[in-house]
Amino acid sequence: MSRGKHARRRANRNRATLEGEVAALTAQLVRERKRLDQARAGARRADTAQARLTAETAAAARVMAPVEAEATQTAAAVGPACTVLTEAARELARCDARLSRAAGRSADPARLRTALNTGVRAHLDSVHRSAPLEYHHAAFRRRRGVDTPLCRTLNVGGWIPPEIAGTDHDRIAAHMASRAGEHTRAALWCWAVPPWMGLPDGTDAPGRRTALGATTTGAPDLPDGEFGGRLRAGAVVGTPWRHRPLVALPEDAVDLAYWYRRSAWTQNWHPHTRPVPFWLGDEHAHGFPRSQPLPPGTDRRLPFPAVIVVFESGWQLPARHPDPPDTRAPTGLLYARGHGPTTPPLEQPLYRLAPGTRRDELATPLELVDRYGATVEGLIFTADPDGHPTDEFAWCLAIHHPWGLPLGRITIPASRRATHWTTAIDNTLAGVCLAHFHPTATSTGSPGADPSSANAEPHARDDADVHVLDIAATSPTTGSHRTPAHAAGRAAHLRRATWRYQPVGPGRQHRRWTWVRATIVGGRASSRSTVYRLTDT
Structure with a gap:
């Protein structure tokens, strides 16, 4: 019995050990x-x-x-x-x-x-450059017959507000020393239109004004109060004539929104509204205007009272009356413009202009658009208190020099019903209203801060929040780009993009608008994006 009991105990111990293992x-x-x-x-x-x-x-x-x-x-x-x-x-x-x-x-x-x-050719100066100044004056008097001019008379009419008297030297000096990036009323007035351009009066370039549907003259008309905007730290587009970087990023929308809002503010167009920047990539920036129009009566609502839609690469607005090839105007404009990254005082570009130049002799922004064309870098849309888009919108035009450098950026307030490109504007507006956007983390404030907090003061908010299109939610991929068999026998052609109100969600009980990309019917789709051109029709 004892041997059997011990055997069972060993067996239990072995089993416990095995179970543990x-x-x-x-x-x-x-x-x-x-x-x-x-x-x-x-x-x-x-x-x-x-x-x-x-x-x-x-x-x-x-x-x-x-x-x-x-x-x-x-x-x-x-x-x-x-x-x-x-x-x-x-x-x-x-x-x-x-x-x-x-x-x-x-x-x-x-x-x-x-x-x-x-x-051996040599140029020997009549007076060595190290000689005293009196010798240079004597040589100039001997060659020209007059004394050396020690100052240059500059006519500032047209470059300062007309209400400033010619004897008010202090105010004139304040305007002459103003720079493009400053927020004083002198700087806002003087740099509302770049000084190498003429002041518009509403009668310049009438054909272009009619095509754009412009509703303001474009001349400075400062509202009461302060501008209230600010350029973000480390801005890439630091001046209105600074070129955009080769690789465009959503952060660029913040810089462009500042300059275009500043131009709109100086024209007293919605001065108390700050547009929220939205960013559209190439595919949608050039695909939305080509889409099929929405059915009449479709409910469209903007998420904010004002929205500025910045395109990754802008629409092209071709020239209507190009300059002849032998004109010297492009050279003078580029010389007066100077370097793109710098913000000189007003007197510097005025000194670069030819002596005796009057501002009414210079071409206005829209006249330069007629000569050299422009790039539509974005659009500003407005809405009523319920979010319904209003008829008022604005063009954001970058006027480019024939050699490729920007001459300035101008906001052109316009009417959607009056412009010649109503369909393209309405289609882009529909994309902003119906597409899905999400804010991106481009804030220059402290990490983790919520710039849209309701407790933040308006002047303390950071303008560096850009809403980027949610491509997956707006235009989901549908799979193969091949067209169905019923397209056989027809020549390959482009089927325009369109908005489709389709069921979504669990049980497909809900519906939402989805943007269907353009498709090559009868052939293969091409991934090459084409720039949208605004042509007169």
């Missing part, structure tokens, strides 16, 4: 399976990131390919000229060395005369 192995197996699942999830995330990186690299290559091709062509065209200039510089250095040897301390006048007669 099985439990330990089971726990270890669970841990290994968990690690395996984590490794698989990490692999999936890595594959997704790799695919996204590949897609972004391909997109960047497509964007940079034309730029690289143009740069290569430019380098090929500039190469021979650089070679000629290099050879000319070497020849000049050789001549300078020969002249230095001929005119050294040990050289006599005969050697210098011989060197000059043998073909």
Whole structure:
């Protein structure tokens, strides 16, 4: 009996030991399976990131390919000229060395005369630059017959408010010293229209005004009170004539919203409303205006009282009456404009203009648009207290120099019913009203702060919150780009994008508007985006 009892005890101990080992192995197996699942999830995330990186690299290559091709062509065209200039510089250095040897301390006048007669060209100033100022004045008087002018008379009429008297030197000096980025009333008035452009009066470029549906003259008409805006720290577009970066980012919408709101404020157009910046990528910026119009009576509501929609790459507004090729106007405009990143005082661009220039002789912004065209960088939409869009909107135009640099940015308040491009404007407005946007984290404030908090003061809010289109919710991918079989036998053609009111959600009990991309019927879809051009029809 004792032997049987001890055997059962050993068996129980062995069974308990085995059960403990099985439990330990089971726990270890669970841990290994968990690690395996984590490794698989990490692999999936890595594959997704790799695919996204590949897609972004391909997109960047497509964007940079034309730029690289143009740069290569430019380098090929500039190469021979650089070679000629290099050879000319070497020849000049050789001549300078020969002249230095001929005119050294040990050289006599005969050697210098011989060197000059043998073909060494030299320009000898009548007065050395290190000579006293009296010698320069005497030389100028001997050549010109008059004394050296010590100052230049500048006619400031048209560049300062007309109510300022010509004898009020203090106020004139304040306006002449104002800069584009300042918020004084002098700076806001003087830089409402760039000083190298004429002041509009409502009668300039009548054809362009009619096509745009302009509702203001464009001349400075400052409202009462302060402007209240501010340019974010580290702004890329730091001046109204600064070019946009090659790689556009949603943060650029903040800078552009500041300058275009400032232009609208100086025209007394919705001065107490601050537009909220929205960002549209290339596909939707150029696809929305080409879409099928919404059915009449569709309920559209803007999420804010005013919205500025900034395009990743703007619409093209071609020139109507280009300058002749031999005109000198582009050179004078670019010289008066100066460097893009700097904000000089008003007197500097006025000094760069030709002496005796009057402002009424300069081309107004819309006349320059007629000559050189413009880029529609965005649109400003307004809404009533219920969110219904009003008839008032504004064009955000960047006027470009023929050599590619911006001359200025101007807001043109207009009417949707009066413009020639009502369909394109209404389609873009429909995209803003019906599409899904989400704010992006571009705030320059403290991390984690909510700039849209109801407790924040209006002047303390950060304007660097940009609403970016939610592509997945607005225009979900529908799969293959191939067209159905019923399209066979027809020539390939483009089916315009459209808005579709389709059921969504659990049980498909709800409906929402979804933007259906343009499709190539009878062929393959192309991923190449085309720039939208506003043409007179």
